[in-house]
Amino acid sequence: MDFAFLLIGNGILIGLMYSLIALGFVLVYKATDAINFAQGEFVMLAALISGSVIVGAGLPFWVAVIVALAAMIAFSFALERVVLRPLLGRPIVAVIMATIGLAAILRGLGPFIFGSGTRSITLPVGDEPIEFGPFILQPVQLVGALVSLLFLGAFSWFFLKSRMGVAMRAVADNQQVASAMGINVERYFALAWAMAGIVAALGGIVWGSMLGVDVQVALVGLKVFPVVILGGLDSIPGAVVGGLIVGIVENLAAGYLDPVVGGGTKDFAPYVLMILALMFRPYGMFGKRKIERV
Amino acid sequence: MFHRESGYFKTTYRADQALYPLPIARWTVAVFAVLALVLPQLLTVLSGAQSAEYYISIVNFILIAIVGALGLNILVGYTGQISIGHAAFMSVGAYTAANLAVRAGMPFWVTLPAAGLMAAAVGAVVGVPSLRIKGLYLAIATLAAQLIIEWTINHVPWISGGSQASIEIPRPELFGFVLKEHRELYYLFLVVAVLSIVATLNLVRSRIGRAFVAIRDQDIAAEIIGIDIFKYKTLSFAISSFYAGVTGVLYTYLYGVANYENFQITTSIDYLAMIIIGGQGSVLGSIFGATFVTLLPIVIRVFMENVGVFLFTEQELPAVIPAVRLGVFGLLIIVFLVLEPEGLNRLWRNIRSYFRVWPFSY
Numbered sequence: 001m002d003f004a005f006l007l008i009g010n011g012i013l014i015g016l017m018y019s020l021i022a023l024g025f026v027l028v029y030k031a032t033d034a035i036n037f038a039q040g041e042f043v044m045l046a047a048l049i050s051g052s053v054i055v056g057a058g059l060p061f062w063v064a065v066i067v068a069l070a071a072m073i074a075f076s077f078a079l080e081r082v083v084l085r086p087l088l089g090r091p092i093v094a095v096i097m098a099t100i101g102l103a104a105i106l107r108g109l110g111p112f113i114f115g116s117g118t119r120s121i122t123l124p125v126g127d128e129p130i131e132f133g134p135f136i137l138q139p140v141q142l143v144g145a146l147v148s149l150l151f152l153g154a155f156s157w158f159f160l161k162s163r164m165g166v167a168m169r170a171v172a173d174n175q176q177v178a179s180a181m182g183i184n185v186e187r188y189f190a191l192a193w194a195m196a197g198i199v200a201a202l203g204g205i206v207w208g209s210m211l212g213v214d215v216q217v218a219l220v221g222l223k224v225f226p227v228v229i230l231g232g233l234d235s236i237p238g239a240v241v242g243g244l245i246v247g248i249v250e251n252l253a254a255g256y257l258d259p260v261v262g263g264g265t266k267d268f269a270p271y272v273l274m275i276l277a278l279m280f281r282p283y284g285m286f287g288k289r290k291i292e293r294v
Numbered sequence: 295m296f297h298r299e300s301g302y303f304k305t306t307y308r309a310d311q312a313l314y315p316l317p318i319a320r321w322t323v324a325v326f327a328v329l330a331l332v333l334p335q336l337l338t339v340l341s342g343a344q345s346a347e348y349y350i351s352i353v354n355f356i357l358i359a360i361v362g363a364l365g366l367n368i369l370v371g372y373t374g375q376i377s378i379g380h381a382a383f384m385s386v387g388a389y390t391a392a393n394l395a396v397r398a399g400m401p402f403w404v405t406l407p408a409a410g411l412m413a414a415a416v417g418a419v420v421g422v423p424s425l426r427i428k429g430l431y432l433a434i435a436t437l438a439a440q441l442i443i444e445w446t447i448n449h450v451p452w453i454s455g456g457s458q459a460s461i462e463i464p465r466p467e468l469f470g471f472v473l474k475e476h477r478e479l480y481y482l483f484l485v486v487a488v489l490s491i492v493a494t495l496n497l498v499r500s501r502i503g504r505a506f507v508a509i510r511d512q513d514i515a516a517e518i519i520g521i522d523i524f525k526y527k528t529l530s531f532a533i534s535s536f537y538a539g540v541t542g543v544l545y546t547y548l549y550g551v552a553n554y555e556n557f558q559i560t561t562s563i564d565y566l567a568m569i570i571i572g573g574q575g576s577v578l579g580s581i582f583g584a585t586f587v588t589l590l591p592i593v594i595r596v597f598m599e600n601v602g603v604f605l606f607t608e609q610e611l612p613a614v615i616p617a618v619r620l621g622v623f624g625l626l627i628i629v630f631l632v633l634e635p636e637g638l639n640r641l642w643r644n645i646r647s648y649f650r651v652w653p654f655s656y
Contacts, residue, residue, distance in 0.1 A: 035434075049398055069306065083632065084630045090635070092429040092430060092606040093370065093374065093429070093433075094631055094635065096376060096429075096433050097376075097566060097570060097627060098627065098628050098632070100563060100566065100627065100632070101567075101626075101628040102624060102628065103619050103624065103625070104563060104623050105621050105624030105628070106622075107616045108616075108620030108621030108622070108623070108624060109620065109621040111613075112618070169616055222437075222441070225434045225437065228356070229431070229434060233430070261449055264445055264448070267441065267445070268441070268445045269440065271438040271441050273434065274434070274438055274443070275442075277411050278426075278427055278431060278434075279423060279426075281428055282427045282431055
């Protein structure tokens with residue numbers, strides 16, 4: 001039973017960290033209807049940037065956080081302007097492919113610019129595991145999970161209460177009506193992408209410190225899809241619940257199934273879960289059901 | 295393809311839909327056929343046997359890519375359904391053929407269609423959810439298919455042949471004649487590529503092809519005018535996967551080994567790049583795209599070997615080239631999507647329509 005608790009505790013923390021990355025995806029989809037297949041590569045880019053600030057330039061941790069945040073915001077602004085704005089109104093397939101192309105660029109040129117060796121960045125916390133009842137928690141994961149919770153809360157508040165958040169929801173709901181109400185739609189698109197950049201920067205630092213900084217960090221992006229499909233593409237609570245489910249399921253699968261089938265279930269199980277979700281509830285647990293008209 | 299069209303007026307739909315748009319097109323096709331048949335000899339005469347073998351190997355890769363690109367274009371370009379897992383269908387074909395050839399000793403003319411059918415069956419299963427889910431959801435579902443198929447092949451030794459998940463396949467043989475050199479395999483690939491080009495040309499001007507286009511343009515409207523969306527979407531997935539399966543077999547015969555590492559998600563993206571760069575919803579575009587994307591890495595490699603040595607050390611180059619290749623691919627996808635959504639095919643049409651009335655273009 002202790003083993004199960006260990007796996008579940010681990011899964012919850014990892015799951016919250018997935019939620020953080022999925023949040024970037026959800027924010028962009030909610031506001032702009034665009035799909036970001038390069039979310040994992042965003043995270044990788046942020047990790048590479050903070051890695052080269054800390055290890056390459058030898059600067060302290062908080063500088064890396066600021067630099068990564070600034071760089072990712074600038075990057076997503078530029079991206080929105082150069083790539084996504086011209087694709088407005090084009091079929092959804094075009095946007096998907098453009099972000100796939102972007103992922104290829106980042107994956108190809110990232111190590112090219114920042115070097116391909118694996119660097120390790122460490123969060124300014126210890127690495128002694130913390131025992132908490134039956135759970136044994138890694139401090140890095142704990143910090144990651146706390147950061148995730150903090151930002152998930154902050155973004156929920158932003159969307160529910162703040163003026164800009166309400167405007168953004170209006171844009172997401174209906175772009176034409178929103179712009180008729182005097183909302184500058186393009187500015188909110190840019191804002192949504194900048195928020196995705198912020199989330200990616202934090203995700204990159206957290207994941208980078210857990211996995212080590214190299215191109216492989218981008219593989220975290222593959223976990224985003226099961227999370228958002230399970231939770232619902234346009235729902236922040238959905239991202240949290242989806243992340244928790246994926247985190248727990250993949251840990252349990254890795255713990256109990258790996259010895260039986262010989263490894264790899266960690267990456268496999270969430271996708272099986274996702275296929276089931278797509279079959280029975282494609283809009284997810286908390287997602288908005290879209291009604292289509294000719 | 296190269297003829298000028300001025301002065302011909304079509305008065306019936308039949309004439310407009312004809313395979314040969316003008317009488318002279320038969321001659322163009324005939325010239326191409328002769329050129330294709332004597333290409334190995336021609337290259338040998340022009341550049342010597344050694345380098346001819348290398349050039350023909352490139353042509354072989356192009357021919358295989360044409361088959362795969364046509365298949366993906368039927369699905370993405372004509373039916374408007376997206377697939378990010380196309381390489382997985384290729385691996386289904388590859389392993390089916392390898393198992394049939396090794397365990398049952400089947401010749402290539404059995405394994406080729408059999409592998410195609412197997413891939414088509416798997417593709418149809420993946421395509422079934424396309425009735426309920428579309429766009430993004432479908433893209434993610436096909437991504438899941440890619441990962442699940444890859445995992446299954448990797449973890450079931452019965453399919454993958456155990457160690458390294460690779461199966462060696464005997465060389466294709468026809469009437470006791472073994473095809474092992476590139477110049478011999480060339481004819482096999484040529485025949486398959488030509489067959490798939492003609493099949494696609496005929497498919498897209500048939501009832502099925504028109505149904506595909508109707509679904510792409512507006513699926514709800516298509517359903518209202520009486521097109522069975524479920525049937526045609528599944529059919530599109532099946533046909534497209536058939537092509538992919540055949541592509542996988544051809545790669546297997548070319549490499550002499552079936553290995554899932556040749557069919558990972560980067561391959562899927564290569565093929566998406568082909569049809570975006572070449573032109574979605576166009577047979578000629580698929581050919582352009584397959585040629586372009588196959589030649590691009592070679593050009594990049596030659597460029598990096600000649601220019602890159604000034605920027606990088608010898609040890610760095612092998613790591614740098616694939617990175618540059620991936621980056622250039624991504625860049626090209628975005629550039630074409632933003633600036634020329636109809637791809638190289640559109641550029642080619644622009645050139646043609648300029649010359650249609652040339653030199654009296656007033």
